[in-house]
Amino acid sequence: MTSDIPAEYSAYVSALGLGLLIGIVRERQRDSQQKIAAGMRTHTLAALAGAVGWQLGLPVFAIALAAIALLAFGSYRLNPTTSPGLTGEVALVLTTLLGGLAQPQPALAAALAVVVALLLQSRAALHRFSRELISEAEVRDGLLLLAAVVLVLPLLPNAPVGPYGVLNPAKLWQLVVLVMAISAAGHVALRVVGSRFGLPLAGFFGGFVSSTAAIAGFGQRVREQPLLLRSCVAAAQGAALASLLLALPVLATVSARYLSLVLPQLLAFGAVLAIAVLMGLRGNGVDPEAAMPTAASRMFRLSHALVFAALIAGVLLLSAFLQERFGNAGALVTSAIAAMVELHAAMASIAQLGASGALDDALAEWALQGVLLASVASRSAVAFTAGGRAYGLRVAGSLMLAWLAATLAISL
Numbered sequence: 001m002t003s004d005i006p007a008e009y010s011a012y013v014s015a016l017g018l019g020l021l022i023g024i025v026r027e028r029q030r031d032s033q034q035k036i037a038a039g040m041r042t043h044t045l046a047a048l049a050g051a052v053g054w055q056l057g058l059p060v061f062a063i064a065l066a067a068i069a070l071l072a073f074g075s076y077r078l079n080p081t082t083s084p085g086l087t088g089e090v091a092l093v094l095t096t097l098l099g100g101l102a103q104p105q106p107a108l109a110a111a112l113a114v115v116v117a118l119l120l121q122s123r124a125a126l127h128r129f130s131r132e133l134i135s136e137a138e139v140r141d142g143l144l145l146l147a148a149v150v151l152v153l154p155l156l157p158n159a160p161v162g163p164y165g166v167l168n169p170a171k172l173w174q175l176v177v178l179v180m181a182i183s184a185a186g187h188v189a190l191r192v193v194g195s196r197f198g199l200p201l202a203g204f205f206g207g208f209v210s211s212t213a214a215i216a217g218f219g220q221r222v223r224e225q226p227l228l229l230r231s232c233v234a235a236a237q238g239a240a241l242a243s244l245l246l247a248l249p250v251l252a253t254v255s256a257r258y259l260s261l262v263l264p265q266l267l268a269f270g271a272v273l274a275i276a277v278l279m280g281l282r283g284n285g286v287d288p289e290a291a292m293p294t295a296a297s298r299m300f301r302l303s304h305a306l307v308f309a310a311l312i313a314g315v316l317l318l319s320a321f322l323q324e325r326f327g328n329a330g331a332l333v334t335s336a337i338a339a340m341v342e343l344h345a346a347m348a349s350i351a352q353l354g355a356s357g358a359l360d361d362a363l364a365e366w367a368l369q370g371v372l373l374a375s376v377a378s379r380s381a382v383a384f385t386a387g388g389r390a391y392g393l394r395v396a397g398s399l400m401l402a403w404l405a406a407t408l409a410i411s412l
Contacts, residue, residue: 012051014106015099018113019047022095025120026088043095050099061100068096091120141299148177164320166352167313174253175348176305178246200281203235207242209301211343214239215379215395219387233394234280236383240399241273247347254351262368268409269372272402316349343375365410369403376403 023040046068053061072089094116102109119126158170206214218232218239244266251259322333350367376399384392 207239
């Protein structure tokens with residue numbers, strides 16, 4: 001003996017529930033709007049009509065849907081002043097569709113009804129967000145990011161192309177999207193948080209785009225305002241930490257196995273930098289002049305992301321060429337040189353070599369250490385050049401300690 005509800009009954013229960021849910025939300029909006037033609041009862045009946053029509057056959061469902069759509073349109077035409085938008089009419093038609101969907105897939109219909117109810121309930125918040133909180137530049141950048149994911153990425157071949165067979169257009173574009181998305185997330189976070197955490201927070205999110213550029217920029221600020229030395233050092237360390245965090249999804253995209261191999265090194269390196277940032281934040285004052293983004297600021301720079309992907313592609317090609325000519329030693333030298341300019345490109349090339357079996361596990365671990373050391377050297381040189389001796393010593397010291405911790409992680 002079973003107590004399971006028959007499928008057709010569960011479908012009607014789902015249709016009844018979703019109709020009531022959407023109807024309740026619309027009913028409660030009567031207080032904030034002059035008049036709403038369709039409330040709780042109407043939406044519930046529309047959902048049940050969709051469920052009944054679906055069970056009786058597609059022609060009956062189509063007739064029921066058309067009838068409700070005509071009634072909604074007629075109501076809109078008869079009350080154009082009291083119903084300035086089409087939200088209510090669209091919601092009524094959608095409720096009918098969800099009622100029909102409840103027959104084959106009641107769980108999906110219920111989930112979609114919750115989404116519809118949330119959208120209807122969030123009317124004021126969504127209007128405020130679109131009209132007051134988000135700027136034209138942010139909308140444009142958001143659409144550009146969406147186009148990069150939805151339009152461009154599916155069109156790119158997900159297979160090796162070009163000389164040496166080391167370039168995968170889809171994976172390279174994924175890296176472009178990754179840099180754009182993380183930079184956009186940093187922009188949003190900075191706008192939400194504001195200047196409460198000052199330069200260190202700006203440095204952390206700036207490191208997602210270019211840690212070397214961030215270190216140089218904060219060094220210049222130290223020269224202009226020496227009293228901000230502690231804040232700027234914490235910002236530079238945060239930029240280096242952010243760059244390391246960005247390396248994790250980059251390596252995962254290229255080779256998840258290589259990431260699991262070198263993860264202890266990266267965690268040790270990052271732990272030292274995180275401790276250094278936290279120590280710098282102790283008693284750290286907020287800089288009211290910190291370059292925080294405004295609504296008119298760009299969320300990301302597409303050119304930066306494209307240059308990043310192009311550099312990775314160039315390193316991969318050069319590594320493949322040198323490996324063909326000089327073996328693995330040539331590829332490792334190329335990666336070390338590239339790390340002085342862009343750490344992620346060099347790490348991605350090492351991961352590619354490790355994934356292809358060109359490097360054994362032990363050599364792959366020490367190859368990463370060589371790449372990290374080259375990056376530490378270049379960032380230290382930038383810190384000394386841009387910010388002077390005091391700034392350079394602090395930044396270089398924390399980076400070198402992080403590298404030593406990563407080296408120790410290999411030995412353990």
